[in-house]
Amino acid sequence: MPHLSDDATPLLDITEASVMRGEQLILDRLSLHLAMGQHTAILGPNGSGKSTLIRLIARQIYPLARRDGTPVIRIFGRDRWNVSELRSLIGIVSPAVQLDYTSDTPLEVFDAVVSGFFSARGLWVDHQVTASMRERAHDALAQMDASHLVGREMASLSTGEARRVLIARALVHRPRALLLDEPCAGLDPASRRRFLESLRHLAQHGTTLVLVTHHVEEILPEIQHVVLLREGRVLHEGSKMDVLTDAALTAAFGMPIRTTQHGGYYNAAVD
Numbered sequence: 001m002p003h004l005s006d007d008a009t010p011l012l013d014i015t016e017a018s019v020m021r022g023e024q025l026i027l028d029r030l031s032l033h034l035a036m037g038q039h040t041a042i043l044g045p046n047g048s049g050k051s052t053l054i055r056l057i058a059r060q061i062y063p064l065a066r067r068d069g070t071p072v073i074r075i076f077g078r079d080r081w082n083v084s085e086l087r088s089l090i091g092i093v094s095p096a097v098q099l100d101y102t103s104d105t106p107l108e109v110f111d112a113v114v115s116g117f118f119s120a121r122g123l124w125v126d127h128q129v130t131a132s133m134r135e136r137a138h139d140a141l142a143q144m145d146a147s148h149l150v151g152r153e154m155a156s157l158s159t160g161e162a163r164r165v166l167i168a169r170a171l172v173h174r175p176r177a178l179l180l181d182e183p184c185a186g187l188d189p190a191s192r193r194r195f196l197e198s199l200r201h202l203a204q205h206g207t208t209l210v211l212v213t214h215h216v217e218e219i220l221p222e223i224q225h226v227v228l229l230r231e232g233r234v235l236h237e238g239s240k241m242d243v244l245t246d247a248a249l250t251a252a253f254g255m256p257i258r259t260t261q262h263g264g265y266y267n268a269a270v271d
């Protein structure tokens with residue numbers, strides 16, 4: 001087993017992953033290698049395979065086996081994981097997770113966060129919550145600027161509030177990396193900017209961020225590595241400056257796109 005504290009161990013190593021759903025090839029020999037500390041944006045239009053890639057990393061779906069039997073996907077250098085162990089090292093927050101936690105079944109905010117220690121949706125009689133778990137849950141809520149929401153029902157929260165709480169839940173494990181699928185979906189421009197500033201703080205303090213989005217505007221200044229997907233393949237990958245060009249985005253999104261930069265963020269508009 002690799003030393004998980006070793007920053008030289010890659011966060012993610014995907015070599016020619018192909019994924020079929022039914023008859024359709026959804027990821028087509030997709031390779032991706034991410035180092036620890038390498039904040040990355042995975043950008044692509046609707047249907048380019050972003051959610052499928054996340055499901056692959058989260059072990060919810062599996063790639064086609066390679067002929068020579070070598071592993072297609074390694075996370076922190078390992079190809080075999082039990083899912084809850086993996087979740088404590090990579091926090092994953094997606095719209096599907098959010099839907100699950102904001103359904104009408106009652107769930108109070110602090111319980112939602114602290115139950116992250118038990119990989120459960122809420123607390124049960126056999127869950128022994130220690131003082132240190134409580135402290136970490138409160139710290140995680142504070143990190144996400146969500147302490148004031150304690151006592152509220154998850155179902156009563158706004159989209160942005162619920163997302164902060166779910167990221168806090170993922171943070172109780174002090175994960176090495178956070179994988180965020182469309183983290184700004186449903187946020188108004190001001191909430192989006194405030195939320196992105198919270199993510200910047202995490203990126204600056206030791207959490208590797210992998211952000212999946214179709215919006216160039218959400219790529220934080222700390223993210224310097226960008227992977228552009230199209231039709232289940234990597235169309236471009238490299239430094240932000242090299243990948244977020246008008247030509248590359250135009251090719252990926254199939255429309256003339258012009259980018260501008262302001263304060264470390266990029267903007268993209270259809271020309």
Ligand SMILES: Nc1ncnc2c1ncn2[C@@H]1O[C@H](COP(=O)(O)OP(=O)(O)OP(=O)(O)O)[C@@H](O)[C@H]1O
Nearest residue numbers: 021022024026045046047048049050051052053214
């Ligand atoms: N279970 C499935 N069965 C058949 N096709 C699927 C399935 N899941 C995804 N697809 C198809 O795979 C392709 C990639 O889907 P995916 O959801 O990964 O894209 P995406 O980049 O996340 O899109 P979006 O930005 O719209 O969320 C799409 O054409 C989609 O219709």
